[in-house]
Every structure is written in structure tokens, then in C-alpha cells.
Amino acid sequence: MRRTSSDGRSSENAELFTLTYGAIVRQLLTDLEEVEEVNKQLDQMGYNIGIRLIDEFLAKSNVSRCVDFKETAEVIAKVGFKMFLGVTASVTNWDADGTCCSIVLEDNPLVDFVELPDTCQGLYYCNVLSGVIRGALEMVSMKTEVTWLRDMLRGDDAYELQVKLLKQVPEEYPYKDDE
Amino acid sequence: MQFFGGSEISPSPPAPTATGNNAHMMYVFNRDGVCLFYREWNRPLHTLNPPQDHKLMFGLLFSLKSLTAKMDPTSAEKGNRGVPQLPGQGCSFHSFRTNTYKLSFLESPSGIKIILVTHPRTGDLRNSLKYIYNLYVEYVVKNPLYAPGTPIRCELFNTTLDQYVRSIA
Numbered sequence: 001m002r003r004t005s006s007d008g009r010s011s012e013n014a015e016l017f018t019l020t021y022g023a024i025v026r027q028l029l030t031d032l033e034e035v036e037e038v039n040k041q042l043d044q045m046g047y048n049i050g051i052r053l054i055d056e057f058l059a060k061s062n063v064s065r066c067v068d069f070k071e072t073a074e075v076i077a078k079v080g081f082k083m084f085l086g087v088t089a090s091v092t093n094w095d096a097d098g099t100c101c102s103i104v105l106e107d108n109p110l111v112d113f114v115e116l117p118d119t120c121q122g123l124y125y126c127n128v129l130s131g132v133i134r135g136a137l138e139m140v141s142m143k144t145e146v147t148w149l150r151d152m153l154r155g156d157d158a159y160e161l162q163v164k165l166l167k168q169v170p171e172e173y174p175y176k177d178d179e
Numbered sequence: 180m181q182f183f184g185g186s187e188i189s190p191s192p193p194a195p196t197a198t199g200n201n202a203h204m205m206y207v208f209n210r211d212g213v214c215l216f217y218r219e220w221n222r223p224l225h226t227l228n229p230p231q232d233h234k235l236m237f238g239l240l241f242s243l244k245s246l247t248a249k250m251d252p253t254s255a256e257k258g259n260r261g262v263p264q265l266p267g268q269g270c271s272f273h274s275f276r277t278n279t280y281k282l283s284f285l286e287s288p289s290g291i292k293i294i295l296v297t298h299p300r301t302g303d304l305r306n307s308l309k310y311i312y313n314l315y316v317e318y319v320v321k322n323p324l325y326a327p328g329t330p331i332r333c334e335l336f337n338t339t340l341d342q343y344v345r346s347i348a
Contacts, residue, residue, distance in 0.1 A: 051327055052320045054289050059309075059316045065288040139210075139289040171290060173241055174212035175234055 014086070018112045025125060035122045042124070046131020054136040057083065065140070069165050070094070072142070073101050076133065076163075085109055093162075102149060103133075105159040116153045125153050130161060141169050202344045203280060203296040207315065209328060210290025212237045216331045220344070240284060240292060247272040273305055283308060291315070295344075307347045314339055 024045075028038045061079050066072040077089035086109065093102040110126050124130075130146040137144045143166040150160035207216035214233035227235060251270045274283040281301050285293045285308035293308050293315070318336035319325055325333060 055287065055291060055312075055320045056316045058287050058289055059313045062309075141290075171210055171241075173238070175238065 014109055015112070018109055021110050021128070022114060025123075029120065029123075035120060039122075039124050039127050042127035043131040043134075046128035046133075047135035048131075049128070050132040050135020050137075051139050053084070053132060054139040057136065068098065069142070070098055070101075072137070072140075073103065073163060076136075077103050080136075081105070099165040101163055103161045103163060104150075105161075108152070108159050111153060114153060124148050124151065126151070126159065133161070133163060137163075141171070143167050143169055201298045201301070202347075203298075205296070205311075205340075205344070206233065206236055206292075206294040207331070208233075208237050208240075208292040208294075211328065213328060214330070215328075216336075218337070218340070220341075236294065237292075240294070243272055243275075244286070274303070285309065285312060287312060304347070307343075310343065311340065314343065 025038070025042070028041055029035075032038050032041065057080060061083060063075055063079065066075055073091045077091045081087055081089045081103075087105060087107045089103045089105045091101055091103055093100075095101070108126065110129070114125060116123060116125065127148070130148065134144055134146045145164045145166055147162050147164075148160070149162050150156035150158055152159055201221070203221050204217070204219035206214060209215055212234075214237070217229070217233065226232070248270055253270075271286065272284065274281060276282075276299055279299060280296050281299050283295045283297070283301070283304040285305065291312065293311055295304060295308060295311070297304070314336065318333050318339060319331050320327075322333055325331065
């Protein structure tokens, strides 16, 4: 299956990325054995990626600070996913006060060639993505909770991530006044 | 600006050095006030020891940001009253100039603050600071041996930065 990602990267690079990610998940399953532990590790890895990725994103995309969470979600779906995974996502399912939404991915390069065996029920294969979003948003002062609602590897028809804003944490003056 | 009050500061700006490197010094802070990076190329006057100097610089910028946002006469939307501004929200200040130096400032929404102090006749350095932010991303953020939130010790970053600053000042 030949696919060129729309940011111009060759399909060989995209395949290498997919295969590398698959190798990481397989190794984690061998090392940790418990599917829940693997989920947690993938999320932690994603978090560590996210706290660095945010600066690259801000430097390359030149977006200014988003006015509200709605704009933030749109920017993640349209600009962020496009820049790093080469796919565009859509934002749906806003709740009444605008603090919770779903990001829906039709296409997901991480899962090319992947089928989950029965021994891995309960595994969130793409859990690194939820960590990345959580880590990146934390660096721009937003504490969020990111969970999977739909997962194509588990039989659903798309990938749906729920992003819930818990609170905004503005900058505080870090030094004590008497020092 | 009478911050240091030193009578040794002469009123005329320093003449450009032979190498053409007119930048005095540079600071990079993160959102927690940690000074990630400090480099000086041409700083004849040191008033405070480094930790105090960094704290003063960070505190100054923190207050200046807050002051400029509060004094903004143009902004129509009020936002949440009483809630401190997030980095990049509201109005952002980008430089101040004295008779002996100009301080240029850039803050990313992730709280990374880049400060460059140059001679007073320097023009608008916003694009240069953006380029330096890109250098930070390429050489520091993407470096797997660098732990975020700790002082930067990357030789490549230092040399590329030196080269670039020499070309702009």
C-alpha cells in the first residue's frame, strides 16, 4: 500500500515511522506483559514527547495564543495533526460550556498494517497520542484529560479522542518576595 | 532607566566592536523562572551576581508584561477580570530602549522567554528573536540528552547562536 503523506514526506519515511512505533509497542508488551501498564507507558511517553513538541509546533506554525478552548481544539485538529502526522482531524461533540470536545481521526498513520490479537484486548494502541496532546496543552497552561472514545483497532469506525479541559493554570510569579 | 543607578554608565553608547558583534547579552527563561541560558558577548558592567541578575531580569519582565497589559487603552474585549493573563494573551510588549542599550523580548505561548540586549540603535528584532526560538527548538528541544526545565548545555546551540547574533547586530 503506497501512500504519500501530504506534507511531502516520502511514503518510505511514513512506513518507517509506523513500523518503528509498532516495534515500540511490541517491545513494551514483552517487557511489561500487563496491557494496562503498556497503556500507561504509552501515555507517559506521549507526555514526554508533548512537552517538547509544543515548542516545535509554536515555532513552525507561528500561531499566536488561542483565545479560547474552542480555538485550541481546532488548531490541534487542523494544524497540529496535519504538521506531525500528515492527517487532518475534525472537532465535534462540544459540550454546553465549551470545555469538552471530541477530535475525530478518519485516517491514522500509526495503525497501518496493525491488527490487534485477542491477547491484547484492552490495549489502546495509539495511546501515545493522548499523552502528546495532554503534555503539549499543559505547557500552554491548560490541564486536560484525554481519553479514547472510539478506536478502529477495537472495531469502531473511526478514532475519537475526548479532550476535556480541567483548568487553566496561569503563570505565577515563581520567586518568594523576600528573597 | 535608573535601575542600577551606577554612575559609571557613560551617556554615549558603546562603539561597535571590531568583530561587529554588538549584542551585549542574551537570556532564555522558561515559564517557571528558571534561567535556561545566559550568554554574554560584550558586557563591561556587571552590577549583580548571576543569580540575582537572572532573578531581577525575570521579575522585571514579569512586571512589565503585567503593566503593559493593564495600561492597554485599546483592547475592547475584557476577558476574565481578575484572572492573570496567560503568556501571549492581551497585549505583549517587545522591547524597551535606553540611551545605552536596547532590550528586545519574545515570549512564546509555552512560556519560553527570549531576551536579547543590544546597542540602542538596533532596529526591530522580532523576526530575529523568532529565528532564535527556532534555533532553540532545533538544537535544544529536539536534543534527547537535554532535560526540559534545566539549563542548556548544548555546544551546537552556542556556536550557531553566536554565528547568528554576529550577523544581526
